[in-house]
Amino acid sequence: MLKRFNTSIILVIILLPLIWLNALLFSLVVGGFLLIASYELFKMLQVRYPLHPAYLFLYAGFNGLIYAGFILYLNGVITGLFFVNGLLLSIGLVMAYSVFSVHSFTYFGSALILSIFFSIAFGSISFIQSLGTTVILYVLLVTMLSDVFAYLVGVPLGKHKLAPRVSPKKTIEGLVGGIVGAVSVATLYVWIIDVPFPFDPPLSIFAIIIISFFVSLAGQLGDLVASKIKRDYDIKDFSNIFPGHGGILDRFDSTLFASFILVIVFIMIG
């Protein structure tokens, strides 16, 4: 229990000063995090199939390209066509490359999905910060509060396991408690601070509640997805860059999923 809160506090201490950077510097820092995450994913993929370490550079570079492409696309620097194309072309190239490899196609498919998803999720964090410090604070607030409320509600009231194979302690009651708690506080926060969501006219309170619901749900599911991936490769943590608390992907799993969904919501209704 203490560990859970400690972790949140460490996250805050690391992230908080960073989010006041200007958008370009922030995106470079997050890009750096993505490179570390690429290393973590690469090391994980090596659990199954030993890959020559030189491929790490290729893998990290590939992720960096998707990351940069997604941000440039969201900022209107490159067109959607160009971005979709790059993404599709990379899928085609990886499929073609798989032909000359000893590794199974399944292996390449899953490595590719991890690349695409996480690169775009890191890109989402950068994009959200570029909208304003209070917007990225909103995401951090929702994911942290979801975690705290899920714990506070789940421990005394939790009866129905949420996903026992992946995370034996999580319960449906905790999930619901996390959502209700996070949505309530976050909605209040958005209302008081007047968070600059990119909508004109501004969102109604009802819309903010709906959005916060999806962000909280995504954050809590992200935690489970990360556990599921780790279980698949029989690793406990992605790395040990935060001693005792795991790697970048362990610490930012909820934030990554929550940001990813928030950007999708922005685009869908924006």
Added chain:
Amino acid sequence: MLKRFNTSIILVIILLPLIWLNALLFSLVVGGFLLIASYELFKMLQVRYPLHPAYLFLYAGFNGLIYAGFILYLNGVITGLFFVNGLLLSIGLVMAYSVFSVHSFTYFGSALILSIFFSIAFGSISFIQSLGTTVILYVLLVTMLSDVFAYLVGVPLGKHKLAPRVSPKKTIEGLVGGIVGAVSVATLYVWIIDVPFPFDPPLSIFAIIIISFFVSLAGQLGDLVASKIKRDYDIKDFSNIFPGHGGILDRFDSTLFASFILVIVFIMIG
């Protein structure tokens, strides 16, 4: 050898009357092919993990949505943002769903890449046909000629294996022969028929040679990728819908990859 040519002839007999359909009817027919292909992929995925047959409808519907979305997007009916979003959201949803499943994350990742790639490849075929009958004929010509020339050159001259683990008979000499033969004839075809590629001003002969090079290469690699996927799941053919010649995906593998690449080229330089 006879089988190879027979197959090409069967392909021609099935496809040729269809390509004169109007774009909407053609895209419905190709959509029907995609549904059969979805069944083939689903059956293949079941080799590893038995899935409840009801999921076939979900899987086919998912593929159909990507297919329709891609065509609508290429025709400007929905925006790139909307299409990218749908694609990303589906990746997120599948990842989240994986948490509640007994199957490994790797399994979901590879199933998802197969869905995305093939649905978009079928969409590419429909889009190319909508540009004109002579444009889709161009793709069929390149893939068939690549096949024929690869055989005619590879059998007498082939010395260096191309991808021995996947397709023991294919050689680098055959690949090159296929490209040279197909590019030569296809370029002549484009020049004589004045194929309506979607470019203004029209492409130079040099550009058409470069494009035909990539289409021929993609077609030949597509054949290998299909073999690689089948090998991964220990199946010989995707199905037996063309008795003695395999399934939709066995017969259209080259055409699917070639169309996919041609659409990417269209968008990149268009």
